[in-house]
Amino acid sequence: MAEASKIQVPRVKLGNQGLEVSKLGFGCMGLTGVYNSPVSDEDGISIIKDAFNKGITFFDTADVYGTHTNEVLVGKALKQLPREKIQLATKFGIAGVAFPPSMKIKGTPEYVRSCCEASLKRLDVDYIDLYYQHRVDTTVPIEETMGELKKLVEEGKIKYVGLSEASPDTIRRAHAVHPITALQMEWSLWTRDIEGEIIPLCRELGIGIVPYSPLGRGFFGGKAVVESLPSNSFVSSHPRFVGENLEKNKHIYNRMESLAKKHQCFTAQLALAWVLHQGDDVVPIPGTTKIKNLDVNIGSLKVKLGEEDLKEISGAVPLDQVAGDRTYGNLMHLQWKFANTPPKESKV
Template structure:
């Protein structure tokens, strides 16, 4: 099994495993929730293997993923991990609406609720999951800064934030990590977001590094998705785009076969080659897939192989409709805020 190294995330002292574990799919969005006992075994196996950055959010379930992680951290496990969770996507179950919130009262209530569900006294890395474009980012970060001072959170992160939002946030309190979708089939962040993070000394956490699973198994994945799997509706999985995107998987698969690794190991290795400030967080619900994922750490790529992988162009948007992403994440100026 590959040795999992350690990397520094950001410039404030947080150190994490060079690959993390995304926990969302254990409880939400990718079909029915998986049995707690199996997922706790997987989490413990990950930690024993050296993967110590666990990534969750209050919206996963909602809430049930944090409860699961809390159970997994019992019995002296908490001290061995760097735990990341998120706030900001408020699900109004009564009205079936999703609302993005970054106002101080909401942040504080969300943090207290996460601490309770996780049954811990502090969160290592607390992300704003999506940016509330009604609230100046300075106000949001100002409240998070108070939570740092109170010892409730150690480090602050942003997810799906624009370059200007990252800059403004970082001016209020150092941002330790920005979480974004980055993979062989989601590379638009390379133009502005990645350079901004690097200029400011902010760590990069890549979610969906396997292209929502497509870079692991290609069109086979789409054929096996359950009805309540949200990936069924993603533009890249629709017939008009899938035929083209299938050829990308085939090329990745061919190169992986030549390298003697799997397509998912190749896709993860590509991210590991982007710099030692990048931590991919592939999610899985199976120990064998987890073992395969950390095998990516020993896959070495030449400049020619990297260039070949970077020549592929994906068809279709990342999300359907107007879901909040970094492209629509600028907030009003601080002068406009009336508390």
């Protein structure tokens, strides 16, 4: 495998509003826990700097990650990097998360502004390149939420607006108020719900696509298959990683592992390369806490796949054979509810 530091990470346009980013981004969420134990500030800053030095300039965080600590960590790292060369994305909208799964979602104009001001302070920056509504609050017309985001753009506090996990109708209505630059959705070989309607809509409107969890929440990295997950990991109780579901899904991993040998790459690289090959407007944001995994992810850019290869890889992961929901129970649908009761726990 080529050294990650010697791989040229391409630059691409994300959406048609002028934002240019590295073709591969970096999801910072895991640096403050969720998938594993949080890393130290020193280690977190180190991996962000290493990613930048290897060509990644697009970094993704959110106010809810680590209950604000993720933004603080990212902000510290940015102080050691040239800000003008970084594309910084963060999010607002999830006011609380509790387990069993429930979300408190807010999208009022006042909340939008207060979240933006707080994120700017935690990140210690003058502006946010890409500001996403993390989840949509359907008790507030999307036009009102977008109206406030438009004001923040006009004030120079944010440069571009994004949505995450939004419905087609919401995307259209939001885009009519102010152009949406990027849509962040879960997209990987075993989570492909957005391919039927949302991807074509984004391309119709000129909206870039930012897949989160492009490695199936790490599944295609193999640890859940060949080792065991830490008990404190977010995915240790995920529907696709438990009991019979995991045993069934191991067959999918094994097929991908065989194909990876054919392509002379790691299984994770083949799975990520498949996402990267879905279009020039697709910028996945895998995250990791380890330099070796970062290098593997960057190495996926060297994996070249033709149309027949892509069909063969897709065929190795039949969606009707993927066992378990893509997220916890009804959590995906809870984003469309506004919980008036405070969360039992403040953890992601």
